[in-house]
Amino acid sequence: MVAKWIEALTGSLEQKKQYRQDMAxxxxxxxxYRTAAKATHRxxxxxxxxTDGDxxxxxxxxxxxxxxxxxxxxTPVRDVVGDDPVEFAETFAQAYVGDRWIDKERARLTRAIDEAERGDAR
Structure with missing residues (x-):
């Protein structure tokens, strides 16, 4: 019971354990490879x-x-990331569908514009 309460506040303990294992x-x-992997991770x-833990x-x-x-x-590092490491990392990230922090901000912006158009601005 305590573990569920803690997870409700901090997130999944199993996810944290897996993340620590991956970092190790x-x-x-x-x-x-270590330097390239840590830079890509960062x-x-x-x-x-x-924002989705899973x-x-x-x-x-x-x-x-x-x-x-x-x-x-x-495999040479450049063969993995290509000529543009930023493009590699962004393409890598796009393969993972989930909630992103920007999705909340996009929804907030859309709501604000809709409210402004209707005249219900707060």
């Missing part, structure tokens, strides 16, 4: 905008899988 996997990568945290955990698990596979195969 990234930290365990050999160079230069960018996704700032730009991905995913989607975020899946995305970061897949990211760890991707970099582990590249390290195992000896």
């Amino acid at each position: 996997r990234l930290k365990a990568l050999p160079e230069p 960018y996704l945290m700032y730009s991905g905008g995913v 989607t975020m955990v899946t995305m970061f698990t897949d990211l760890a899988d991707l970099w582990e596979r590249a390290a195992t195969d000896g």
